[in-house]
Amino acid sequence: MKTDFSLRSLEGLLEAFLERMVHLKHRRLGVLGGINRLDDIARQNDPDEIADEVGDWFAEHNQWLTESVLKPADIDRIGKILGEINGHISAEASSSPAARKVVQEIGRWQEKSGARSSKLVLKRGAETTEDSEEMDTISLFGSSFERCAALFADFSGGKKHLLSVLDDSLKSAVVQKNKQALLLSAYLIYYLKLNGYIVDPFVKRLKAAERLHKEGSTANA
């Protein structure tokens, strides 16, 4: 009887957890359901049936483009599936008015979503002088060292302890992915270590910042 009670209570707990998860992901599940439905439609063979069902799908999900429910990856997925449907319908049922309407609708969707996803984003790397490639490593390090010193001056203003400067420097390295702040942090950690401070927590933060910086560099490449 006790086992039965324990099992029932565990069942209730697990169900409640999953229900809550579903509730939290309610909107996302709606999108996934829609994408899954479109994918099912794309897997059918009869072009007329596909045209009918895509028409219904558009009627149900057209508002996605005006509401901000779709992630860029969703727009990309839907665009690809619609592209495949478009190819299928255009090749096999070009004479059907329903199919032509669906092809037009697909074009309209792709135009709208394309306009949204091709938003122009300007990204700029770290500032460099024009002849940086020709500079030798000593000059490059010298200039980096100067920038670190300037950064140190900024961070240390009004602070009472070097640990606070290090804290700010690490924050800047993480939030702004600032390479100079990363270098400055490493320098400060080593200095503190040589002076007998416990630096392990800062080393962990430095490594995390370094990982972020590497990921950022890879993403920008």
Place this chain on the structure above:
Amino acid sequence: MLNPGEKAYCQALLALKSKSYRLAAEEFEKAAPHFKNDREFNLIMETNRVLVAVKKKIAAQESDTIEVEEILPYG
């Protein structure tokens, strides 16, 4: 089209939504190789797996109880 892993994950979540836990478990199994490093996926899949096992156990106990109840009236 969606790759098999994405589709299975998607169907598993939709099955959870409709409380079809056993179907969700089957779909999670199909999706698992594609999401083995996804912590959220693993958490949901394992929770669902335990839930299905608990339900199975409860069902087994209930059937035992029914047998006992059926036997008793007839001595």
